[in-house]
Amino acid sequence: MDSINNIEGRESMGGIESEEATDRTDRQADMELVRVENIRKTFGETEVLHGVSLCLHSGEIMGLAGHNGAGKSVLIKIMGGIHKPTEGKIFYEGREVRLQSTKEACQAGFFIVPQELNLARQLSVAENIFIGRKEFVKKKGLVNRRFIHSESKRLLKEYFDIDIDPSMPVGDIDTVMQRLVQVVRCLNGGAKVIVFDETTAGLARHERDILFRHMKILAQKGLGIIFISHMIPEMLEICDTVTALRGGELVGTQPIENLNHNKIVEMIVGQEFVNSNFKKQKPGEEVLLSVKDLHSDNGVLDHISFDVKKGEILGVYGLRNQGQNLMLDMIYGAYKRGSALIEIDGRKVQIRTPGQAVANGLTLLPERGPRTVFYEKSIVENLAVQFTNVKSRSRFVNKKAELRLAEDAVKKFHVRGHSSLNKKLTSLSGGNMQKVLIARSMLVEPEVLMFVEPTQGIDIGAKEEVKSLLLEAAKQGKGVIIITAEIDDIIDICNRAVIIKEGRIKAVIEAAEENRERIIEESTK
16 A cells, blocks of 8 residues: 555656646636525525525636635535525536435535545445445345455546555555545546535645645546635635635635635635734743653553643644554543653642543543534533533532533633524534533633644634633643644644654644744654
């Protein structure tokens, strides 16, 4: 199998560097793939899309920008046959369609690559590409392995010039390769338009570069791409045009050469961008958390030692899968570790379980997902669960006390977008959901807070609010650790950046603007 580095190092990548590949032909640019006209959508008495129109052409990469709740997801779901429009028309290649299902949208050539990987990790690459298609099985009901293996190998080579063993379990290949398997599955289904919905969330910088390179190859082959991201620098790098929605209305579509960071923000928020001036305070000299000789029996972590001072935000930055997530899990007692000395506020502590960690003033909020979100529970229940488990001495749940607790937390942490705290947490936007989870971490009054990707997948305004919440915690004398793939998170709010490579601390650098490139360089070389 080709490694990521080998793929990244190819010079031509199927002709991406050639002039012919760089310039779309006039014929492609004029070829309309999908157009929506005056799309309105009402849920109950609430109209969430107000007459939105847009058009995507062959070979075009269109960025779709907007706050959470701006209407991006609803629009894409209408184009993908998941929702029916209340009013308006949809055209695929100039032909009006009335989509009744996602199957009909796929038949028209419209596919979505979601943020969450929707692959069966235990199945092979080939099985994931062909599952659900008639070629997957022979007439007798047996998997047609020889055919799907040879076709998968051909498709990966034809579209991306990649040689991997299609019989490998998809769970054993790199994250970027898993993304490309998702894309090839779309192409195998006849994709003409592919939506990349927050697909870069959680990817390291070099992984994004690889994905972008392959997105450009698809555009050069005549596909239309809609790229949804909260990361404006990504849009400026990859997109030909940017379309912005605000409050369910179309703000407009602009060619990328007419845009810069501030202009895109202005399209999204409706006002001139004012660069946030995050005020980092200088931490005290008193050490709040001390970790010495932390290592894992499986050899992934190799004798990690560091300190966090009172009022400090320590940023852990680097490539994915270098041991940083395991490091926090082991400190928190969620993963068995070898011998290590951990002190909190000068006290030596024994932490073998998450319960012991919380009891000693230490909390961990992993990435938003199954480990952090109780999907079937209400906002109240998601907020109160940790507080009730730690603080309550009763075996019985006091619903009134939980509601008061939730009301106070929602107000304090500026959680918006809810009609009732008894609604499911998943009814909130990503940013408001993240604020609920941060509030939950802080309700138990910890001394040290640890977060994994706290600003991932949330819009610009929510990012700023989350960063402000973490700075406020530091101002109160808490110690904060964040793992992030976003260099702006490091520069904006962290005091120091710790670079972890292959389970070791490679460098500790002051998190200042003048050190931005050095931090990135240390993480990749």
